[in-house]
Amino acid sequence: MTKQASHSGSIKAKILIVDDEPRSIQSLETLLAAYNYTVVSALGGVSACKKLQNQNFDLVLLDLNMPDKNGHEVMEFMARNNIDTATIVVSGESAFSTVSRALRLGAWDYLKKPYDPEELIATAENALRQKRLKDAHRLMQQRLKRSEELHRYLVNHSPDIVFMLDQDGRFTFLNSKVESQLGYTKADLIGQHYLAIVDGKDKDKADYYFHVDPPPPGTKDNNNAIFNHDAIRNFEIYLSLAGGNGSRCYEITIFPIQRKVNGLKRDEQHPGRHHKSGIFIGLYGTARDVTEKKEAERYITYQAYHDLLTRLPNRELFKERLKLSIAQAKRNKTRLAVMFLDLDRFKVVNDTLGHAMGDRLLQEVSDRLGHCLRDGDTLSRFGGDEFTLLLPSISTREDARQVSRKIIQTIKEPFTLGEHEVFVGISIGISIFPETGLTVEELIQNSDAAMYHVKTGGKNGYQFFVNSMKNRSSNRLKKERDLRSALENNEFNVYYQPQVNTKTGDIIGVEALVRWHHPERGIIYPAEFLSLAEETGLIIDISEWVLVTACREVREWIKNGHEYIRLAVNLSPKQFEHPRFVRQLIRQLKLTDFPARNLEIEISENIIMNDLEHIIRKLNALNEYGISIAIDDFGTGYSSLSYIHKLPLHTLKVDQSFVKDLQNQVGKPCIVNAIIAMAQGLRLNIIAEGVETAEQLDYLKKIGCHEIQGFYFAKAEPASKTLTMINRQPRVFAI
Known part of the structure; x- marks a missing residue:
């Protein structure tokens, strides 16, 4: 193996030779070139300082005794200008004070002329290796600092509340969002248990998701300790606003925090505390305000089963409740009534006063009908000026008759719509389970047919369905x-x-x-x-x-x-x-x-x-x-x-x-x-x-x-x- 090959790892290292003797410079250049180093030379201290200012070097081989600017002065120049380059002094000067001063000024090592070539090469390799390690460490520290700054920025500017809990479920960190969203200062909550800000109705739910972990043997029982989750958990709970000013819904995401310990085994008796990957020390979590989202979802769901104008259940919800009531009536061997209600003279009002007034009339009619209901009854808007009413439990037909009379009497009173006083009537058809209908559709159709008979007989009254009536009213057929x-x-x-x-x-x-x-x-x-x-x-x-x-x-x-x-x-x-x-x-x-x-x-x-x-x-x-x-x-x-x-x-x-x-x-x-x-x-x-x-x-x-x-x-x-x-x-x- 050649010298060059054995030092191939240093091919890119750039070395500055500083000496006032051209022969010394030439000797070092020849030696270093044989080991594939990139070599730059400076004849004297002044030339060295200029080159150090304009170029980057991995290593300086520096003579001390130079007439224009000695080696100590060159090293002082490097210190003043923050030139972080490893320096090896190669000099014939061997006085203790001279060597000591060079080392104090930052020299990595000192070689006395005449030097042993192999010793010089070994010393240079060691210096360069230490320089590379030092540079790598500094770069890692810079990256870590930037990463910490970025994380701090993201946490502080996050739209969510960011928090950390210790093993006992107490806050150890909170970002500033907790103050702007919930009204607490960070000082209010640091050291407090997370249940301190959970709304009362959700404390059991929060306790379930954070989970109570039984303490290891020999430790004090703490019922509020949190469990070491093996996986990320996501759930929704209501958090209380500061000062008792209500609560808001938050989506909570929690992550386990573990301290890695090599060779640590899982405690089979208490797996929640110790894991193969480390020791559980707490939780990191985020809390996102989803109050508006939840309200929107609830409202949209509400729209699916309610009439937008009157806020009454729509026909779909009415049919669902009727279906349930039929099942209960079958089990309990009881009766129920379905009433089909249609306003009289509504079209006249709507056409004369306009749709806005017609809508107001429907709203006021709905309000009056609501006051005629018994507990458990369901009133729905079936469409247009038609309503349906479910009486889920009646003893006799007389119960439905009394409700019908009350409705007719209530609707008979005048309605005030702006400057107009309006009079309308109401026609009611009634079907009874099980006598005149066994299914949802039969009961609704039969009450509709009975209502039509009221319409054709003079309006503003009620009629029980009888089998002689047609399933469809002639008005509907027309x-x-x-x-x-x-x-x-x-x-x-x-x-x-x-x-x-x-x-x-x-x-x-x-x-x-x-x-x-x-x-x-x-x-x-x-x-x-x-x-x-x-x-x-x-x-x-x-x-x-x-x-x-x-x-x-x-x-x-x-x-x-x-x-x-x-x-x-x-x-x-x-x-x-x-x-x-x-x-x-x-x-x-x-x-x-x-x-x-x-x-x-x-x-x-x-x-x-x-x-x-x-x-x-x-x-x-x-x-x-x-x-x-x-x-x-x-x-x-x-x-x-x-x-x-x-x-x-x-x-x-x-x-x-x-x-x-x-x-x-x-x-x-x-x-x-x-x-x-x-x-x-x-x-x-x-x-x-x-x-x-x-x-x-x-x-x-x-x-x-x-x-x-x-x-x-x-x-x-x-x-x-x-x-x-x-x-x-x-x-x-x-x-």
Whole structure:
């Protein structure tokens, strides 16, 4: 093995030779070059200082006796200028004071001339090795310091509360978020047990998740000691605010902290304390405030089972409770009653005073009906001006009769709606389990039929169902016949409601809405006939007619210069679930010559939740064809936020129930904010429906809503009037 090969690890080392004798320099250069060192020489101390200032060296071989600047002065220069280079003195000077001074100035070693070449090489190798270790240690310390600074920054700027607990469950560290979020100072809590800030109702839950660990034998029993979790745990608990000012919901994540001890074995009797990887010394955790998220989830769940206008249970919740009551009645061999209630003269009020007053009337009716209930009864809004009432336990028909009389008497009193005094009546049909119905559907249908008999007999009364009554009222059959003939007689019309850009005030889209021009009753709004159309299957024909008609009419607008206009069309669940739906929709676009990029289809959340995988395939096919997709009335169906990122969505439509009285209703602003923030995060377009006031508009603009739709700008109008509005652009509306 050659010398060069044996020292290949030092090939890149750069050495400065400093001497005033050229022959000494040449001798050292020859020796070091043979060992593959990179060598730079300096003739005298002054030249050495210049080179040390301008270049980096791993090692300096320094003579002491030099006329211009001696070796001691060179070392002092290096110290003043923080030049951290290993130095070996190679000099003929051997006086103790001279050598001692050199070592005090930082020399790593001292070699006397004439030197032994092998000793010099060995000394240089040792010096370089120590230099490399020193540099590596310094670099590691710098990295550790930067890492600590970064961790400290992340902890102090985290949106979450960050904490550490010792084995006894007491706080040893908290970041500043505990003060801004809960109101405690860090000094208040350091040394305190974590249960000190857990809300009373969640103390047992917290104790379970942190877990009580029995102490090892021979130690004092401590019932508050925390358990050494083998894995990360995540759970939600309520934490108390300082000063007893309530509590907020937090998502807690905890991690075990262990001190590594080589060779430590698990204590089989108390595995929670000792592990193969080390000794458990406490927990590190984070607490994230999820109060608003929990409120939003609760509210969305509430929407799935309640009517937004009256806050009463909807038909789905009513049916669930009726099903449960039937099961209980069978077990207990008891009876129950289902009452179907329909307001008399509601349409007159609604048509005369407007929908806003009609909504207020429904709310006041709901409030009065609620005061007629017994404990355990369920009142629901079934749709429109129809209500259902469940009496889960009755002794005789007389119990239902008394409740009916009380309701009729209560509703008979006048209602004050603004400046108007309004009188309405109520018709009630009653079915009894088990005499006149054994199932949910039978009881509801039979009470509906009994109610219709009251309507045909003069209204404002009650009637028990008898078997001679038909399952379907003739009124309902007549509605169905009228609905079927409406398509044949071209009684439907498409109206368009503008969608307005909140920044520019321009109409950038329209939503197609159907109106039924009944030959006897005049204009009938969708709320009065769409549910019947769904039940009879006519909704598919009606929806297809609306789509084709809207495409033909809006296509003319596009051809005449409004190429930007977007057409939004609602799709019914039955229409969307058709196996050839995508193919038929694309075919209709081709037949009407309507550009796919101008079409936006609106679907409800409930459609999506039926069969998510199947729905995704259909929506992807539409999206690839260029059609935009919107979720209509977002938040009012069975919402699951997890599905949104899986779908090729373009738009979320904020339901008008969230927009209505936005500035006054507690809880609603937080839902609107959450929906809009989520949509912005997912880069979705946002449309707010039902905007009726300037205050609502200002609030929505402030939180970043892109588009607006509602009576504040324009109600739905036929095609000709809508086109007139569009032609008056730009700035049809003052935003």
